[in-house]
Amino acid sequence: MRDVLAxxxxxxxNKGVSTGREWLGSTGAVIESYSPVNGHLIASVAxxxxxxxxxxxxxxxxxxxxxxxxxxxxxxxxxxxxxxxLRRYKEPxxxxxxxxxxxxxxxxxxxxxxxxxICDFAVGLSRQLYGLTMHSERPGHRMYExxxxxxxxxxxxxxxxxxxxxxxxxxxxxVCGNVCVWKPSEKTPLCGIACQNIVAEVLEANDIPEGVxxxxxxxxxxxxxxxxxxxxxLVSATGSTRMGKAxxxxxxxxxxxxxxxxxxxxxxxxxQHADLDIALIGAVFGAVGTAGQxxxxxxxxxxxxxxxxxxxxxxxxxxxxxxxxxxxxxxNHVGPLIDKDAVNMYLGAIAQCKEQGGTFIVxxxxxxxxxxxxxxxxxxxxxxxxxxxAVVQHETFAPILYLLKYNDIEEAIAQQNGVPQGLxxxxxxxxxxxxxxxxxxxxxxxxxxxxxxxxxxxxIGGAFGGEKETGGGRESGSDAWKGYMRxxxxxxxxxxxxxxxQGIHFNL
Numbered sequence: 028m029r030d031v032l033a034x035x036x037x038x039x040x041n042k043g044v045s046t047g048r049e050w051l052g053s054t055g056a057v058i059e060s061y062s063p064v065n066g067h068l069i070a071s072v073a074x075x076x077x078x079x080x081x082x083x084x085x086x087x088x089x090x091x092x093x094x095x096x097x098x099x100x101x102x103x104x105x106x107x108x109x110x111x112x113l114r115r116y117k118e119p120x121x122x123x124x125x126x127x128x129x130x131x132x133x134x135x136x137x138x139x140x141x142x143x144x145i146c147d148f149a150v151g152l153s154r155q156l157y158g159l160t161m162h163s164e165r166p167g168h169r170m171y172e173x174x175x176x177x178x179x180x181x182x183x184x185x186x187x188x189x190x191x192x193x194x195x196x197x198x199x200x201x202v203c204g205n206v207c208v209w210k211p212s213e214k215t216p217l218c219g220i221a222c223q224n225i226v227a228e229v230l231e232a233n234d235i236p237e238g239v240x241x242x243x244x245x246x247x248x249x250x251x252x253x254x255x256x257x258x259x260x261l262v263s264a265t266g267s268t269r270m271g272k273a274x275x276x277x278x279x280x281x282x283x284x285x286x287x288x289x290x291x292x293x294x295x296x297x298x299q300h301a302d303l304d305i306a307l308i309g310a311v312f313g314a315v316g317t318a319g320q321x322x323x324x325x326x327x328x329x330x331x332x333x334x335x336x337x338x339x340x341x342x343x344x345x346x347x348x349x350x351x352x353x354x355x356x357x358x359n360h361v362g363p364l365i366d367k368d369a370v371n372m373y374l375g376a377i378a379q380c381k382e383q384g385g386t387f388i389v390x391x392x393x394x395x396x397x398x399x400x401x402x403x404x405x406x407x408x409x410x411x412x413x414x415x416x417a418v419v420q421h422e423t424f425a426p427i428l429y430l431l432k433y434n435d436i437e438e439a440i441a442q443q444n445g446v447p448q449g450l451x452x453x454x455x456x457x458x459x460x461x462x463x464x465x466x467x468x469x470x471x472x473x474x475x476x477x478x479x480x481x482x483x484x485x486x487i488g489g490a491f492g493g494e495k496e497t498g499g500g501r502e503s504g505s506d507a508w509k510g511y512m513r514x515x516x517x518x519x520x521x522x523x524x525x526x527x528x529q530g531i532h533f534n535l
Contacts, residue, residue, distance in 0.1 A: 028069070028122070028126055030119075031119045031122045031123055031126070032069070032070065032123075032217075034116070034119040035116070035119055035120065035123060035220075035221040035224060035225075036220075036221075036224045037070055037123075037217055037220055037221060037224075038070065039070050039071070040070070040071050040073075041070060041071065041072045041073070041216075041217070041220050042072075042073055043055070043058070043072040043073050043074050043075065043216060043219075043220070043242070043243070043244030043245070044073075044074075044075045044079040044080070044082075044083060044242065044243055044244065045083075045223050045227075045241060045242040046082075046083055046086040046087075046237050046238050046241055047223070047226070047227055047230050047235070047237055047238060047239055047240040047241060048227070048230070048231070048237040049237070051079045051082060051083070052073075052079070053073055053074065053075050053076040053078070053079040054076045054078075055073055055074035055075050055076040055079070055244075055245055056073075056074050056245075056246070057071050057072070057073055057074070058071065058072045058073075058074055058213050058216050058244060058245075058246075059071045060072065060127060060214075060215070060216055060217050061366070061401075062126050062127060062129075062401070063128075063129040063362070063363040063364065063365055063366060063401050063403040064125075064126055064129060064353055064354060064355065064362070064363060064401060065353075065400060065401055066400055066401035066402065066403075069126070069127060069217060070217055072216040072217065072220065072244050073244070074213070074216075074243075074244045074245035074246065074249065075243040075244060075245045075249050077252070079243075080243050080245075080249065080252055083208060083238075083241045083242075083243055084179065084208060084241075084256060084258050084259070086237055086238035086241065087179045087206045087207075087208055087238040087239075087241050088178070088179065088238070088258060089236070089238055090206050090236040090237060090238030090239045091176070091178050091179060091205070091206045091238075093236045094176075094204060094205075094206055094235075094236060094239050095175075095176045095204040095205075097204070099153045099154070099156055099202055099203075099204065100153050100154050102153055102201055102202050102204065103149065103150045103151075103152070103153025103154065103202050104150075104153075105201070105229065105230075105233050105235065106146050106149045106150055106153070106198050106201055106202055107146065107147075107150045108229045108232070108233070109146050109198070109225075109226065109229050110142075110143050110146030110147055110150070112225050112226075112228060112229050113139060113142050113143050113146065113225065114143055116139075116221075116225050117136065117139045117140070117143070118136075119221075120139050120190065120218075120221055120222075120225070121135040121136035121137075121138065121139045122135060122355065123135075123217060123218060123221055124138050124139065124189060124190060124215075124218055125354050125355055125362075126354075126355065127189070127215050127217050127218055128186060128187065128189055128214075128215050128218070128365065129318065129320075129354055129362045129363040129364065129365055129403065130187075130317045130318070130320075130354055130362055131316075131317075131354045131357075131359065131360070131361075131362055132354055132355050132356075132357060133357065134316065134317060134354075135354075138188060138189075138190055138191045139190065139191075141191040141194070141195075141487060142190060142191055142194040144486075144487045145191075145194050145195055145198045145199075145487045145503065145504075146194070146198055148198075148487055148488065148503075148504060149198035149199055149201070149202045150202075152199070152202055152508055153202040156174055156202075156203065156508065156512075158171055158172045158173040158174060159171065159172050163518065164528060165520075165526045165527075165528060166522060166524075166526065167520060167521055167522025167523075167524065167526075168518055168519065168520050168521070168522065168526075169518070169519045169521065170516070170517065170518050170519075171516075171517050172514055172515060172516045172517065173514075173515050173517065174203075174509065174512040174513070174514055174515070175204070175512060175513050175515055176203050176204030176205045176511070176512060176513075177205055177260045177261050177284075177511065177512060177513050178205060178206070178258075178259070178260045178261075179205065179206055179207070179208055179258060179259045179260065179261075180196060180197075180200040180205045180206070180207050180208070180259075180261050180262075180263060180511060181207075181208050181209075181210075181253040181254075181256070181259040181261065181262040181263070182196045182197065182200075182207055182208070182209040182210065182262075182263050182264075183210045183250050183253065183262065183263070183264040183265065183266065183274075184209070184210070184211055184212060184265050185212050185265045185266045185322075186212035186214035186215045186320075186365055187317060187320045187321060187322070187365075187424075188265075188321075189211060189212060189215035189218035189219070190218050190221075190222055192265050192288070192502070193209055193211065193219075193222060194222075195487070195491070195502045195503045196263045196286075196502060196511075197209070197240070199502075199503075199507065199508050199511055200511045201239070201240075202508075203508055203511045203512050204512075205261075205511055205512075206238060206239045206240070206241070207239070207240055207241065208241040208242075208243060208253065208259065209240075209241065209242050209243070210242075210243050210244070210245060210249050210250055210253060211242070211244065213244070213245065213246045214365055214366065216244050219242055219244060220242075220244075223240070223242045226240050227240075250264075250270075250274070251277070254273075254274045254277040254278050255277050255281070257281050257283070259283065260283055260284060261283065261284045261285070261286070261510075261511065262274065262278050262283065262284075262285050262286075263285070263286035263287075263288075263500070263502065263510075264285065264286070264287055264288075265287075265288045265289075265322075266289065267289060267290055268289045268290040268422075268447075268448070268496045268497075268498075270289075271287045271289040271498050274287070275287060275498075284510075285500070286492075286498075286500035286501070286502060286510050287492075287497075287498025287499065287500040288322065288491070288492050288493070288497070288498055288500055288502060289322075289448075289493075289496060289497050289498040290322065290422040290448050290450070290496060290497060291321075291322040291323055291324070291326075291422060291448050291450030291451055291482075291493065291497060292326050292327065292420070292421075292422050292446040292447070292448040292450075293313070293323055293324060293325055293326055293327070293448075293450060293451040293452060293453075293473075293482035293483075294325070294326070294327035294328070294329050294431075294442070294443045294446075294452055294453070294482070295309065295310055295313065295325055295327075295328055295329070295452075295453040295454070295455060295481060295482060296329045296330075296433070296436075296439045296440070296443060296452075296453070296454040296455065296456070296465070297310070297328055297329065297330040297331060297334065297338055297455050298331055298436070298439075298454065298455060298456035298457075298458060298461055299331040299333045299334050300456045300457050300458035300461065301334070301455035301456050301457065301479075302455070302457060302479070303334065303337070303338055303341065303455075305455065305479060306338070306455035307338070307341050307342070307345060308481075309325075309453065309455065309479075309480055309481030310325055310328055310342065310428075310481065311342070311345050311346070311349075312481060312483070312484075313325030313453075313481035313482050313483050314326070314407065314426060314428040315349060315360060315361050315407045315426045316483055317362075318361055318362055318363060318364050318405070318407075318425070318426050319407070319423075319424065319425045319426030319427065320364065320365065320369070320424050320425070321483050322450055322451075322497075323450060323451040323475070323482050323483035323484075323485065324424075324426075324482070324483060325428065325453075325481060325482045325483065326419075326422065326423075326427070326428065326429060327414070327419065327428075327429045327430075327431060327442075327443075327446075328342075328428060328429070328430050328431065329431045329432075329433050329439045329442050329443060330430060330431070330432060330433070331432075331433060331434075331439070332432050332433065332434055335430075335432050339388065339411075339430060342389075342409060342428075342430075343388060343389055343409070346389045346407060346409065349361055349407060351394060351404055351406065351407075352398055352399075352404070353398065361407060361426065362404075363401055363403035363404045363405075364403045364404075364405060364424075364425060365403070366403060367402055367403060369403070369424060369425065370393060370402065370403055370405060372423060372424065372425060373391070373405050373423065373425035373426075373427065374391075374393070376418055376421075376423040376425065376427055377391050377408065377410075377427065379417070379418040380410050380412060380416070380418045380419075380427070380429075383412075383416045383417060383418055384412075384413075384416065385410040385411065385412040385416065385418070385429070386410060386411045386412075387408055387409065387410045387411075388409050388410070388411060388430075389406075389407070389408050389409040390406065390408055391405060391406045391407075391408030391427065392405065392406050392408075393405050393406075394406065405425065405426065406426075407426035407427075407428070408426070408427055408428070409427075409428045409429075409430060410427065410428070410429055410430070411429075411430045412429040412430065412431065413431060414431055414442045414445050414446070415445075416429075419431075419446075420446050420447065422448060436461050436464060436465075439454075440464070440465060440469075440470055440471065443471060443473075444471065444472045447495055447496040448493065448495060448496050448497050449472050449473045449474060449493045449494035449495035449496070449497050450473055450474060450475060450492075450493030450497040451473055451474070451475040451476075451477070451482040451483070451485075451493065452465075452471040452473040452475065452476050452477070452482060453476070453477040453478070453479075453480060453481055453482050454471075454476075454477075454478055454479075455479055456478070456479070457479075462478045462479075465478070466478070472494060472495070473493055473494060473497075474490075474491075474492045474493035474494050474497065474501070475489075475491070475493065485503075486504075487503045487504050488503075488504040488505070489503070489504050489505055490502070490503060490504055490505035490506065490507040491503040491504070491507075492507075
């Protein structure tokens with residue numbers, strides 16, 4: 028891992044505040060990053076204090092004045108170079124993601140590939156920031172609308188996707204003409220340092236103004252500074268529903284805008300018409316991928332009563348084959364949870380499930396002994412439950428899967444929708460009527476609804492986000508770019524008269 032850190036220019040003790048051209052000293056608390064893989068200290072990072080934070084935001088304000096004037100295709104060219112840089116650094120950055128966060132190495136590489144993909148998407152987008160024209164009711168007038176950058180985009184990201192979600196926001200914000208201030212998760216600060224170092228190379232090579240890409244490491248206090256800062260018109264935040272509610276209230280209180288991607292409580296409906304082999308793969312990967320620490324993790328399986336027992340046995344057999352261990356080893360399916368706090372939440376959820384009447388058919392527990400010294404490795408587990416149990420209604424960021432029964436498709440959809448969250452959903456069925464109902468207005472109430480694939484593994488081409496307590500925001504593809512811009516309606520009078528709208532006459 029020392030070679031990886033050296034390639035990414037990460038030292039034992041790192042400054043955590045950057046304007047894109049220089050690293051600033053600060054008196055903020057020191058964040059120590061321990062790997063959940065083995066419990067070893069990787070490196071430390073100095074977080075922002077108020078003075079360094081204000082300096083960064085002031086630099087970002089100055090940079091925006093110049094960056095917004097750069098033609099969008101030229102901004103896209105810079106993003107194209109970002110994609111090329113990420114291709115060069117894919118291997119070391121993917122390994123760092125795996126080692127600092129704990130996801131499998133293939134998932135670490137996949138996360139960097141998402142960054143590359145969103146760069147490619149944003150490059151094309153830089154020539155497609157389209158407005159509309161419309162006909163005026165007044166003769167000799169033309170109307171149209173156009174989109175302009177907003178200013179500073181504040182980005183608050185979570186530990187489970189420590190680099191990809193930053194790139195979703197940043198690459199779109201950049202081609203739209205915004206500048207960015209990023210607060211990574213304090214649980215994965217080194218991934219933020221690595222990305223800033225990679226980006227700085229491209230910015231310097233293109234003589235980009237200092238302040239276009241800024242980094243402010245820190246904890247809750249830094250996030251609160253950003254949410255209350257009137258200099259930041261847009262804050263895009265990924266994290267818990269509790270965090271999102273507090274942030275949304277603060278940002279709305281100053282009439283700012285927020286993009287929120289919060290909790291998920293995702294379900295797959297397993298129909299009696301499903302291809303059960305495909306359903307099994309989708310369900311198991313969805314439940315145990317990233318050790319259950321995805322916002323799109325499958326947390327509930329809603330299974331038709333006619334195939335319930337047979338599919339349950341398939342699951343039990345599949346879980347017996349899971350290999351849990353060092354995520355840098357390709358033979359392992361499941362790595363560790365992020366830290367011991369996450370382990371305690373996992374154990375608490377298991378206890379609550381049992382207290383509320385759940386029955387575990389695959390028991391959980393913490394793994395100990397050789398290879399598990401960090402204390403963060405746990406067993407993926409499965410419980411038979413019902414949808415009304417409090418623990419089932421809650422999102423636990425861990426590999427706990429709840430099995431629920433249903434009799435008809437309307438009941439299954441009602442159970443799927445019967446939780447506060449609304450991020451991702453799926454149905455496994457070869458019955459066209461069922462799948463079309465699931466995708467209709469009377470079907471899934473989630474932002475993502477899939478057929479014959481699992482709940483996780485979204486592609487960057489589609490807008491990503493959910494409804495209800497998931498926050499309602501959209502990131503990544505489709506027309507999510509509009510969330511980073513302000514709309515302006517323009518009317519041009521090229522006549523020799525000044526007729527008023529709605530037939531109003533005003534003569535002098």
